[in-house]
Amino acid sequence: MEILSIKNLTKNYGRIRALNDVSFSVPAKTVFGILGPNGSGKTTLLGIIMDITKATAGTYTWEGEQIAANDLRKKIGTLLETPNFYHYLSAERNLKIAAAIKGRGEGDIEKVLKIVNLYQRKNSKFQTFSLGMKQRLAIAAALLGDPEILVFDEPTNGLDPAGIAEIRELIKVLHRQGKTIIMASHILDEVEKVCTHVAIIQKGVLKTVSSVSELMSTGAKDTGISVAIEISAADNTAVQNILKELNGVQSVTEVDNELHLICSENITGEMLNRFCFDNGVVLNKLMVKRKSLETRFLEITGKQSDK
Amino acid sequence: MNNLLKIEWLKLKNYTAFIVMTIFFLVGVFALNYIVYTVNKNIVRNVPGAGLVSFSPYNFPNTWQSTSYATGFILVLPALLLLMLFTNEYSFKTHRQNIIDGLSRQQFISIKFVMAFIFALVSTLLVFISALLFGLASGTSFSFQGIEYVGYFFLKALSYNLIAILFSVLVKRTGFAIGIFFIYLGAENIMSQLLNVLSIKLKNENKIDIGNIGDYLPMNAADSLLAFPDNPIKSMSKTIMPTDYTWVVFILAVVYLVVFYLWSRHKFINADL
Structure with a gap:
């Protein structure tokens, strides 16, 4: 109602x-x-x-x-x-x-x-x-x-x-x-x-x-915003190599033994985990980063005040 | 309506300006008339040659007219109070809160008009009581002749109160509204005097007698219905003065009241608050 x-x-x-x-x-x-x-x-x-x-x-x-x-x-x-x-x-x-x-x-x-x-x-x-x-x-x-x-x-x-x-x-x-x-x-x-x-x-x-x-939630359809995912495994280089085969992964950056991924909206955490497992890699960390409202707000409105 | 009156009373009863101005007005009505009564009784009549103007304003039936006329000078007090009450609503933004809480705009403005009516009614009642007391004190026999002047007083009181509401709605800020209210009264008075001089000229030089044009202005219409009772000298000057078209002035005064009412109502109902 x-x-x-x-x-x-x-x-x-x-x-x-x-x-x-x-x-x-x-x-x-x-x-x-x-x-x-x-x-x-x-x-x-x-x-x-x-x-x-x-x-x-x-x-x-x-x-x-x-x-x-x-x-x-x-x-x-x-x-x-x-x-x-x-x-x-x-x-x-x-x-x-x-x-x-x-x-x-x-x-x-x-x-x-x-x-x-x-x-x-x-x-x-x-x-x-x-x-x-x-x-x-x-x-x-x-x-x-x-x-x-x-x-x-x-x-x-x-x-x-x-x-x-x-x-x-x-x-x-x-x-x-x-x-x-x-x-x-x-x-x-x-x-x-x-x-x-x-x-x-x-x-x-x-x-x-x-x-x-x-x-x-990341990847809201109205804006086409990308998904941020953090992963790590025993062999991060191997992970980087197999991720090249996955459509939708836009960038991979290694930071402090972790891989920070920017993916398109169709990539979910579950999908990424299964893809890595199927390719013989077990992830020991996977975190889909939830954006704060502030981040989303600024993405939607830009940074300027309306005054 | 009872609930609306209750709400207005809750706003009024602890408002210091209301208490002070009510006391001033109550005392003022009796004091002002007592001064005129005493001056006439003890001074004017003792002036050598006063026989020519031998005239007692507070004898019956003159008392109705004299009291109404004299009290008219302090009618600005209730009007000022209404103006302050209404502009305070704008200053505190309580008019918005009242609407948000569930009053309709029509109800909000209507109760202000009802307050204007009540203030005018109470003022008129005070005039009636004062006129009666002074008349009885004069020792002359009671008469209702000239009671219509008390009615004219009510019309004048209502005019002042409604124009105070109009200025409140138009100006909104208390200080400015009070200033503009007095400037307007003064300016209209000056304009009226100038137009009345023109009216005398028109009558005596061009033989055109359309009455005192100044009396046709918004505030002067109701004002001019209340003149001090004619004494013999004033009566003699009537031959050069334009004719008093009382009925025209009366109708105009009522028309102006309607204009003040409709204008204020339209503005309040249709504006952003």
Whole structure:
């Protein structure tokens, strides 16, 4: 089941095209990362699906329903860009306003303040909070009413390392509870650790969308990226000689008694092992190198910021 | 609607500017009228030759008009408060959060209009009570004659409040919005005076009497419905003044209200927030 379906979304700010014909779907019960460099259009995209920014063209539907329907937004917990609260009101009073808008009782307020470790400061005014505390309060507001869908824009922004770890753990817990989480971030490590699916946007253009494991597995078909494999055997020279017979091996380099292979996408570890064995060589090491999301991201987007 | 009012009340009740300006306005309504009442009673009437202008603004039925007119000078306070409340939403970006949390844009802007209406209604109620108290204090017999001026006061209060909302939606930043609001009021006033001089010239030199043209400007339309009660001297000058087309000014004032409302609503509903 699809929670969100986006079709051909385009947004122009004057002559600048912030989003260009973006289409993808968010499956239910996933942690869906929207990844892109600064200025790539992530926040614009989230702004459109939350009805605070008007799309120039294209449509989106939540759970199959054409939205603009504010009633549906009441069921979504959202943290967009910076935490937005009334500076002169306490944390608790700000949450009372959010709860009243969502049509929820005030029973949840204590619970969500405890989740984000702000209960002791519930009576402090928002203007006295540090950036990290403001971010925690925004997450608390998003959790009001135990929503099935959560939308987070840079959720760990402003948090200290312990806070970042807590929020990442919280997102994992929410995912295990069966909630769908849509999360924009430019922090690759965060997306890699937390997300199950990812869409990469650059300069307003959707570059790729897939599950994180698919994206990071070597040889993704969309880019034709090669596979890196490290092997070693008792006689590396013999191995080098027989590998000349194997189609798809692009290069072999010896490094510290190991052979580093770059192969085309059709070569798998299992195939390589069998080929060597059939040719009388037993490998004592074979490791298909899994690329980090950072590597994949840079391969897909290049190294430039979108600013 | 009850829930929307509850949300606005949650925003308002701990806002210091709301408390301070409400106190200023409450005290201001009674203080301002008391000053005019006292000055007239103790000073103007003791001036030699004051018999010619012997006139008691707070006697019935003048009290309705006098109180409405005098209080009109501090109507800028509730308008300013509304402007600050709305532009604060832009400054804190809470308007975005309210929409994200589930208010529709229509609901968000509508409750602001309702607040403008409530502020105008409460101001008018205060004027009614003050006029009644000063009238009763004057010792003259009660009369509802001239009560329409309290209605004109409501129209003027609503005009100020709705233009404050319009400036909030258009300008968004509190400081700029307040500055532009006052500059606009001042500029329109000057323009109105110049146009009124032109109107007198047109009437007396060209025999063209189309009323006071300055009264047809957006804020002056509602303003000009509230004049101080005519005293004998002022009445004598009427022969050279253009005709007061009260009904035209009234219709224009209502039309401007509708324009302020539709313009603000259209802008808020269709803009990126």
